[in-house]
């Protein structure tokens with residue numbers, strides 16, 4: 339079955355009891371057990387039919403055998419990190435999601451985990467960071483907000499050579515663009531609050547794996563910790579996923595167009611987009627991604643005010659988050675990455691003039707007109 343068909347017919351796509359083509363929302367905390375120990379359903383933290391349907395779907399569309407749905411992307415990530423023990427070490431991408439860094443630095447470090455942050459595009463740096471205590475390599479690709487692309491298959495191979503787990507946060511790409519499990523990665527996870535949900539109406543996290551033993555460990559932790567996705571949200575996620583392929587096509591087509599539009603703008607100093615043939619990561623991106631995703635960042639010329647730019651847009655929404663149907667724009671230095679001390683932020687390549695754009699599915703002419711209004715506001719021309 340092709341991926342775009344799987345979105346509709348994968349997992350558990352219709353109600354086994356009634357044939358309803360939309361899975362019912364089973365608002366039940368517990369289930370009548372006719373005979374002790376023989377029931378499929380016992381208690382909704384451990385398993386709920388609506389959640390199970392979307393979990394099976396997530397497993398299918400990521401090319402896995404088991405899926406898990408959580409109350410948020412952060413809950414999914416925390417549950418995965420809970421697999422490790424005090425004394426374990428993790429090699430982590432140096433520009434992972436701020437909340438992921440915060441979890442490692444302020445929660446799991448306190449519990450005895452240690453980690454080393456490296457640019458995971460540099461395989462020598464990753465290898466050099468591995469210690470006898472290292473248990474996993476954790477990364478994102480493309481990254482936030484500079485859209486750096488790491489060679490997923492190379493990292494998976496490196497991890498296996500050193501008997502480490504490889505874990506990828508696939509939020510920025512979505513399984514339409516890349517399926518890390520099929521490239522050899524052990525665990526893929528998402529903030530499904532972004533592209534998978536797609537409609538800015540739900541906070542969700544998901545995990546998918548191929549290996550049965552890993553599935554057992556994560557299933558145990560999901561139930562033990564209990565940060566599960568509720569039935570209503572499970573239904574919203576399943577409905578959102580049905581249109582993922584169509585949405586990604588529209589998102590990516592608009593992004594490609596805006597890249598070319600931005601290249602023509604004298605007020606733009608630099609563009610960060612994996613689909614830019616001059617981008618150093620272009621070859622890897624072209625090899626492992628289907629399309630180049632729908633995120634791009636750009637820097638205004640030094641001295642031009644990014645705040646004035648974003649505040650003069652009327653269609654593109656000034657907001658954190660990404661992967662929504664609506665175009666969302668933000669200034670990392672003031673918003674998503676504002677907590678990073680300026681010298682470190684600049685050292686990591688995130689300039690004050692950087693603007694991050696999550697390209698939506700609006701008409702391209704309206705998006706270009708809106709950006710033109712922003713450029714007029716900052717240049718006076």
Ligand SMILES: *Cc1c(COP(=O)(O)O)cnc(C)c1O
Pocket residue numbers: 410411412413435437438478482507509510528529530531532541542543
């Ligand atoms: C948003 C995001 C998260 C956190 O997910 P929540 O659903 O907000 O908890 C994790 N990773 C990435 C890449 C994200 O963009």
